[in-house]
Structures are given as structure tokens and as C-alpha cells.
Amino acid sequence: MPSTDVLHEYTVPLTMRAIVLPEPNEQINLADVELPVPECADNELLIKVEYVGLNPVDGQFAKSGFCKWQYPHILGLDAVGVVVKASKGIFPNVGERVMWHASVGDQGVLSEYTKVPNYAVSVLPAGLNPAVAAILPCAGMAALISLDKLSISEGDTILIEGGAGAVGQFAIQYAKQRGADVFATASKRNHKLVKQLGADMVFDYNDKKLCEKIRRELGPQGFDAVIDTIGGESTARNIELMRFCGKIACLNPLPCFDQELMYRRAPNISVVSLGGAWLANSLCAQQRLSFMGNLLLEGACNGDIKTPTLTAVEFNAQAVSDALNKQLAGGFTGKQVVHVAP
Known part of the structure; x- marks a missing residue:
């Protein structure tokens, strides 16, 4: 039986499932792996990932690679999940469901757990489908x-x-x-x-x-x-x-x-470069991602903004590879969402 850390009402395992890119390749061949759950700094939140929204940029970088990546690399930039660990006095609190656009230079979000700076997330309003929220950021x-x-x-x-x-x-x-x-x-x-x-x-x-x-x-x-x-x-x-x-x-x-x-x-x-907010180490730009996230969540929640049609994708390497290739083939008008965990 694996040892665990008990954090409030959440039990966080030492390892997690993740989908990684072993190395850039034209076919977008990915792999299912087991990795350690990341350690967080004082201003970072540990999040149990629920949904990941796929974007064309995920597939493009899977083919070409990215200069900041080390391999194997966890793919994925847009996610929704629940905060399971946060330092005392840090907002959002443990138990809050949040949405964010992750740093393109760091490990991605196609994993059961991930970390993100607290100032870059947006708290989901009650009643909004988290799968819908996951397609909003990018x-x-x-x-x-x-x-x-x-x-x-x-x-x-x-x-x-x-x-x-x-x-x-x-x-x-x-x-x-x-x-x-x-x-x-x-x-x-x-x-x-x-x-x-x-x-x-x-x-x-x-x-x-x-x-x-x-x-x-x-x-x-x-x-x-x-x-x-x-x-x-x-x-x-x-x-x-x-x-x-x-x-x-x-x-x-x-x-x-x-x-x-x-x-x-x-x-x-x-x-226009979302990734530049992270690559330039601009705290103001990263906080602005949170502000824009709030605006998008509000629009989706009250019906002012119609969101693209959702297609569910299973949380495994082959399904995500197929989904990314489908996006890059063109003619796809909806958004694909990976259901990582309930």
C-alpha cells in the first residue's frame, strides 16, 4: 500500500498518471507514464486535475518540440481542477475549483495532479460545467x-x-x-x-x-x-x-x-502570445490571464458567450494523440476536452 500525505480532507498520493511526449515526432506518438506528484513552492497551488482542454498549439508543439522543454514532457495548457494543497493564507483555498492557462515553458497539465501559481488562476462560478470552463482559456x-x-x-x-x-x-x-x-x-x-x-x-x-x-x-x-x-x-x-x-x-x-x-x-x-506572459516572467501579464479568465467564466456562466461544441476525449495517450491529429487536420470547429478525473 503506497504511503500518502493527508492534506485537510484530501489524500494526495506520491505518484500520478500522466501523458507525455517522449520526444517531438510528426505522428504525435505519446506515452502513458507514472510520475511523482509535483512539489509546490509557497505561492503555488497543488491541483487535482479534472478536465484538460486541447488546443492546436498542443499538437503543433508535439510535432516540432519547444525550446524550453525537456523530455519526456507533459502536454496540455488549459485545465480545470480542484485545489488540494495551498499554503496558509493563500487564495484560492483548498476545495476551490479553478481554471487556468499554464506556462508553455513548464510541464503541462495532462496529469492527475499539477501545480500553478495562485495569482494565475480563476475560481469557477457555481453552476458552470467544469468541462466547458476547460475550453475557455487559450x-x-x-x-x-x-x-x-x-x-x-x-x-x-x-x-x-x-x-x-x-x-x-x-x-x-x-x-x-x-x-x-x-x-x-x-x-x-x-x-x-x-x-x-x-x-x-x-x-x-x-x-x-x-x-x-x-x-x-x-x-x-x-x-x-x-x-x-x-x-x-x-x-x-x-x-x-x-x-x-x-x-x-x-x-x-x-x-x-x-x-x-x-x-x-x-x-x-x-x-498575440499567451505564452509570452510566462516566458517573459511578467507577473502583471500572468495576473492578467486570471482577470481574463474571470471575464470568460462570467460570460459563459450567464450565457452572454456561446462556447464551442465539446467533444470528450479519454485520458490515455492514444486517445489524446488521435484528438490532436484530428485538430491539426483542419475543419474542426469544436473543442476537445480530456476528462482526467471525476
Whole structure:
């Protein structure tokens, strides 16, 4: 019988199940392992993980690796769980259910237990499904940061690329709440969904006459702002569709820009990086993750924000590998959630 530590009403084992990436690989081959339960510093919470929300970035890094990782590496960034250990006087208290976006540079959250600084979590409101809360951080926070960087306000025109993706779904709704006129791109089969979320106009991103059709609806002035969730060649195209000195928030690596385009459009380019809050060791930025988490939880709880459709994923290496590969294959509009523990 393994020895245990008794903490309040919780019994915490010495070891835990986890899903790890043995090394980066194109197939996203993962492994089920047994690891020690992490030790916490004074300002850290020990959390029993309940749900983990999967994101495309999880699959991308599983293939390419990340410069800060040592292997084997526990995957996963978005989670909900219950605090089972906290130093005296630290909030949230033991027994609280919390949501957070974890540091990309540290071990992830696809494990039965994990640790996180207390100032980076958000406490779930009563009545909110914890599985729903687990899908909010990465996509929801990226959407909120993008809109803040663009300073979206009433009457602005904004183009949201990938409107049916999770970031796009949140961005459309929050942009409408701020009074913007929202244009979005999506595959034709997802136009109904994107319009139901509040987009004023939706365009098929596979349409060879996309720019021509956008200009016909928008007029000659160009967009005030763009949220570019796609990257690559579409980034330059989107800048072409913006007004002079318009703003663009980019969620993927920037391409090499044609200097004539830069000179003619003089765009204000912002890079959106949730992981930067951790990698820059910015306490203020990490606390802001908590504030945004509170906003997302409130919106989901009171129905102001519609969340993407959930798909349950089993807590084992093969199921998570299959789920991540499915996300990267494209065309997936919902969110996948791993049920780690009841």
C-alpha cells in the first residue's frame, strides 16, 4: 500500500498518471507514464486535475518540440481542477475549483495532479460545467488580447479570419459586444454557425474572388482592424484589405512582407502570445490571464458567450494523440476536452 500525505480532507498520493511526449515526432506518438506528484513552492497551488482542454498549439508543439522543454514532457495548457494543497493564507483555498492557462515553458497539465501559481488562476462560478470552463482559456484569452491590442470600439469594421475556429468564435462575439461591424471568413459549411454567433458578413476563404467580394461589401475604405488566425500568405492579403494605418493582430508567425505593401498601408502589426506572459516572467501579464479568465467564466456562466461544441476525449495517450491529429487536420470547429478525473 503506497504511503500518502493527508492534506485537510484530501489524500494526495506520491505518484500520478500522466501523458507525455517522449520526444517531438510528426505522428504525435505519446506515452502513458507514472510520475511523482509535483512539489509546490509557497505561492503555488497543488491541483487535482479534472478536465484538460486541447488546443492546436498542443499538437503543433508535439510535432516540432519547444525550446524550453525537456523530455519526456507533459502536454496540455488549459485545465480545470480542484485545489488540494495551498499554503496558509493563500487564495484560492483548498476545495476551490479553478481554471487556468499554464506556462508553455513548464510541464503541462495532462496529469492527475499539477501545480500553478495562485495569482494565475480563476475560481469557477457555481453552476458552470467544469468541462466547458476547460475550453475557455487559450482561445478565449487569445480573442480578448487581440481585441484589446486592436482597441476595437463601436463602429469599427473588423475582419476575423477563421471565424468558425475557437478563437474566431470568441472574437466574433466579443467584437459585437464592443459595437464593431464584424466580417469573417469560414468554409461554406460553417457560414450558418458564424452568422449565428453575430457576424454581419461571412465569406468563403476558398473563394478565388474573396478580395473582390469583400471590397464590394465593405466599400473602398478598407477594414479598421483584422484578427489574423491563419498566418502565411493570408497575412499580406489582409493588410492589403485594411485602411491606411489599420491594425492587425497576428496569432501565427509573421511572413516576409513586401516593402511596397508596408509603405503603402503602414499597418500597425501586433503579435498575440499567451505564452509570452510566462516566458517573459511578467507577473502583471500572468495576473492578467486570471482577470481574463474571470471575464470568460462570467460570460459563459450567464450565457452572454456561446462556447464551442465539446467533444470528450479519454485520458490515455492514444486517445489524446488521435484528438490532436484530428485538430491539426483542419475543419474542426469544436473543442476537445480530456476528462482526467471525476
